[in-house]
Amino acid sequence: MSNKLQTDVLLILLNAIAIIVVPILIVCSLIGTLFTGDTSPHKSDDEMIASFQAHKAEFETLVEMVKQDKNLKRVDGNWIDPKELETIGVSQTRIANYRNLFRATETPRGFSHYSPNSILFVGSSRGLAVSGSSKSYVIFLNGKPDKIVEDTDEYREITATELPNPQNKYPVYKHIEGNWYLEFEAN
Template sequence: MTAILVVSSGLAGMDWKIEQRDKPPPDQQLLTNYEKHEATLNQLVEMVKKDKGLTRVDTDWTDPQDPTTIGVSTERINEYRRLLREVRVPRGFSAWSQAEIDFLYWGIGSAVSDDVTKGYAYLESAPQNLAESLDGYKRPPTRDVVKVYRHIRGNWYLFYEYLPG
């Protein structure tokens, strides 16, 4: 009887962990992390601005695929990855324009499903779609791309993004 209870409570705990992984972390978790790592996040922004043409660094890939073609060394990519791990955004950044650099703190999805991402955005100008909180954000019932921001301070924001698969 005891063994059954242990297995039962173990399975219940596993269900809870899986359920939690499917939900974005609370804003406060990201804000606490931001406060701890603000200087390093600012350092990363300066690096991205300097390395024009480098639009993505992830754990095991970059865009462009060979960053040396734009003058970014392997050592520099390794430095990005070290700093990104330090600030707890190991999935890296997206910088499709110099006006916005997104640091991916949490995400779920795949090439064949909807994607949801939550993280930090460095923006050159304030966005229009601001919210007081991203916790429990309910996207509209459409299949449109949605991106909502919460201001931290200065050019820094939290963001929540939904991309239909």
């Protein structure tokens, strides 16, 4: 086989590999990001409290919206619960309004309102739902949380099983003001 023919065969083979491998790598990367979330560290308590203070009016607007849309349990950047908005009387425009406020309040993972006692606005999440962590703003509509700490930052790099005192399981909360708290959760 001549050198030119060998070179041509090699180039065809490399192109074929690239056509197959590159899309697979892209898909794997996207799937990995979907399941693991952001890899940067959670913001500090001080950073989150400063952001809360700067956007307090927007947070209060979000709380009123969630109270009005009592059958809407979760709005994230790209999914909602329940999926069928028409069954609960919530429009796509309303969801867009939520998402605009999430951007303003730096809560890209939206809100969760499965408990009648609180509304959670997710500031950041890391890892998988079964093995990860999140840091959020929470307003307690009734009562207050049990595990209030001075600083959630010290809990950032350990998991619940690594805590020295087993009764100090997550979530932990730091008081901001009124009924507002920071929440750090890990599992």
